[in-house]
Amino acid sequence: MTPEGKMLLNIVILGFGFMFMFTAFQTCGNIEQTVIKSFNSTEFHGSGYTSMAIIYGVFSASNLIAPSVVTVIGPQLSMFFSGLLYSGYIAMFIYPYTWSFYTASVLVGVGAAVLWTAQGNVLAINSTDNTIGRNSGIFWALLQFSLFFGNLYIYFSWHGHVHITDKDRQTVFISLTVISLVGCFLFFLIRKPDRQPSPSEVTESLLQAESIESVESSPRPGLCSQALDAFLQGCKIFVTREMLLLSTSIGYTGLELTFYSGVYGTCIGAMTGFGKDAKSLIGISGIFIGIGEILGGGVFGMLNKSQRFGRNPVVLLGLVTHFVAFYLIFLNIASDAPLAPEAGTDQQAYITPSVAVAMLCSFLLGLGDSCFNTQLLSIIGLMFRENSAPAFAVFKFIQSITAALAFFYSNYLLLHWQLLILVVAGFLGSMSFFVADWFAESARRQSDYDSI
Template identity: 65%
Template structure:
């Protein structure tokens, strides 16, 4: 098999691994608040929104050290260890306790930072300037199949259910735990490509491995410390470049809308009493339509990278238009108090009678727009920072996770109209900022924009 085919195979394995892992985790996040609302009359007292806020708060802080962890133990082993923590968090719902719920929320925040930094490094190592757009699209499309399978099961199993029984909960989360473990094991099938240059995150010691005795231990320790310090220093330098500061606005928007489509919107649909006994099962169906939009966007728009004559800007602009349309339809269709409704749901009415068709069509638009933003951000980061992929992707997840954590915190309190307004403002300015960076990349090229201007 040629080196290029091996790299492409690695991208497919990476995509399938994330597909299994996030089939479990995204389904878990989508139904967590609904499941927990059926537990709060027991000894368990917790909030799905608060848990996700903790996860993304720790996630954001951990991104500062994630490049150092990946540099020391390699991206493959980093992804495997992180996958184990994801599986432990999902398994916790089989028999939930408040203390384990919040403790594992902290650990999975750390694991997520390492996982996504390692993913960015692995994607970049297996790509070049000509293939980064294609590979970003392939990875994103495979990842978003995770939105289909778990949510399809939720739709079928919970159809007509008003309250989620203990048996139903355990059945779902045992299955999700097994699925997440399958994705975790698949990381071991990724093979390191023969790459030269500074991007060697899979290297776990280089020539030091041939040494022996105390001198070897001392040199290996120094080498690991040097890798960790170097990765941290590169991250700090990259943070204050002009290009990264501008892209941070776009990254922050992806965090806000991630919160909305992955946690808030499903809860809104499930709380609308106008939908009757189907309300809870529609949470799963909404997740499926988000996934369909993500897959379509990843498969089509991921290929329209910088290497095409259209560039990245039209795809990013399309994502903004699609999201603005989705926000408008949601504003018309979903009651304003739906995000913060009690366990009994809401009988309020928006500007039109709640429509299942509009609710699910809006889910599709949310997924389609999200794929436009993320595929183009993955592409531009992999192109501009090919020599510094781990720090660049760590910064992406750092900024994204901060805004996600903030959004999960305010989702406990803000009415729907204010949540939509915040996303409209950040989406508009984030798109303008992306335009400036993309235009600069076209004129200067990657070698001139790697460190930008402070």
């Protein structure tokens, strides 16, 4: 197999591993608030929104040490052990207790930071300047198949169920735990790539030829030194002009991640205007989000491969798509739906509740999310190739801290206030991305000119 073919195979395996893991975890996140509302126990007093806020809060803090962990034990083992923590969180719902619920939330927050930092590292080292966009799209499309399969299972399992029984809950979460473990073990199939050096790397190696002997004779840095260096690199990347510009766009993806993965499904399940199948519609909503994500990841990956279109038009499409979705949700979903009890809300918004409109909005949320994330993965992998692990750790740090903030305010804010925050953040994030992309393209053209 050619080196490029081997790298592509690694990306595909990476995508399938994440697909299995997040078939379990994203389905879990989509239904957990609804499950908790249906769980009657004097020993359990948890909140799904609070749990997700803890996960993303710990996630953001753990990104400070994640590059060091990946540097010391390698991306493959990092993803495997992090995946086990995800599986433990899902398994906790089989017999939930308040203490185990929040303890598992803390642990999966740590695991998430290491997992996504390692993922970014694997994506970068298995890509070249010409394939980073394509590989980002392939990975994103495979990852988002998780929304399709998991939520399809939820729909058939809960169809016609007004109340979620203990047996319903246990059956679902045992299945999800097994699926998550399958994804963990897939990571062991990833092999170290045989990368072909780029012209700039060849030039650099020639310039350094005179110092090879001295480098080989010097002592290799210890693990602590490597870990400290990875941490310092992350701090340096965080304050670069490009990353500061991208931080607003990254922060927006954290806010809308919270909305489509946790809040919107809960809103649909709380709408009595959707009839007795409102709970099972949570699964259908997740399927339509997944279809949008898969379509976006595939199409925009191909656009990046052709290099005929830049990143800015894709981000602009994502912004417009999300604005349309937010407006339709504002018209279709009652403002108190995120905070409604298990019995749901009898309130209506500005139109008669429509299942078709709700599912259209789910599709648009997924499509817009893929627009932003594929382009952010592409531009960060391109700009920080030599320090990909710290760069992706910074990316996830910013994204997760805004997601934690959003899950926190989701406990208190009505729907229309949450939508207003998303609109403002989406506009500002898109504008800052356009400026960052302009700087990135200017730097690339200057580098090409210097090479000539």
